[in-house]
Amino acid sequence: MTGTPLFERMALIGIGLIGSSLALAARQRGLVKEISISTRSPETLARAEELGLGDRYELDAATAVEGADLVILCVPVGANAAVAKWIAPALKKGAILTDVGSTKGSVVDQVSPHVPEGVHFVPGHPIAGTEQSGPDAGFPTLFEDRWCILTPPEGTDPDAIEKLSTFWRGCGSDVDRMDPNHHDLVLAIVSHLPHLIAYNIVGTADDLETVTKSEVIKYSASGFRDFTRLAASDPTMWRDVCLNNKDAILEMLARFSEDLSALQRAIRWGDGQTLFDLFTRTRGIRRSIIEAGQETDAPDFGRHGKGNPDGPAE
Ligand SMILES: NC(=O)C1=CN([C@@H]2O[C@H](COP(=O)(O)OP(=O)(O)OC[C@H]3O[C@@H](n4cnc5c(N)ncnc54)[C@H](O)[C@@H]3O)[C@@H](O)[C@H]2O)C=CC1
């Protein structure tokens, strides 16, 4: 993007994978004039400065948001409410306040009460990420060809929604809008449950006494390897996701357990037809995802398998 930046000053609170990727993408694409960064730990803030991610660095989040016309909360979802309360008195009238949290219902409930009159709160969630965390993990192409879902509460200023949508499109994303509770249900099955399954299967393998750890590592160049990648994701972030999307995750886990019991039964009773039918149906889903252009059929390194030089190292 060239010409006038969309925002004069963007403040990022939290500068891990998502915050640092936003800083790099917004800078590279000329979306903002100035970037102000705040995060809780002095070491992380110093690292962000070493990496040159912003223009101003503040330990005090309230100071960081002063004068900002775009404020993005990039912290684990469980920290959003405390951060919102902290920065609220310093937010500029007319500013857009948004977040990137993986859950939306709880964020809307917990942040909204702190949003001052005249500030536009437009919650968001980029469906883009990796298992890495911290300011070194960011890369500017993370959001390209990915979805960003906005869940603005009813009555939100349409101009604020449009301006934030333009920002995300500027980062390379497609933008969709959803009701926060519907978002949480959809994400519970496509993202939260897969991570839980990965944490669980890797934990189970690690607990096995009849199979040594060295065998798990040695023979994991198969499906198991994909699970270990997901299971390497940030523990704080995923603890917060589970605690903040409790109902939807428990609902999906219940359905999953029921379906797993049906599979168990089919195996026990030698019901090959049931197994074959399910495996045929699920193969079709994979094919539709590839046809929709959201995945390569190559060994699964996602979009970065297409040779993206900015992608994270395996
Ligand atoms: N990692 C991923 O793949 C994706 C993550 N998200 C969401 O983005 C948000 C950030 O995730 P990541 O960047 O991956 O996490 P991260 O762990 O890489 O970074 C989190 C940052 O927040 C800071 N922080 C933590 N608590 C804080 C507090 N109370 N006050 C100020 N700063 C605090 C940390 O110091 C760190 O700089 C989370 O809400 C997550 O759900 C959304 C899409 C993808």
Ligand SMILES: O=C(O)C(=O)Cc1ccc(O)cc1
């Ligand atoms: O690394 C992966 O495969 C992911 O699924 C990344 C991811 C994690 C959390 C989100 O809310 C969105 C995307």
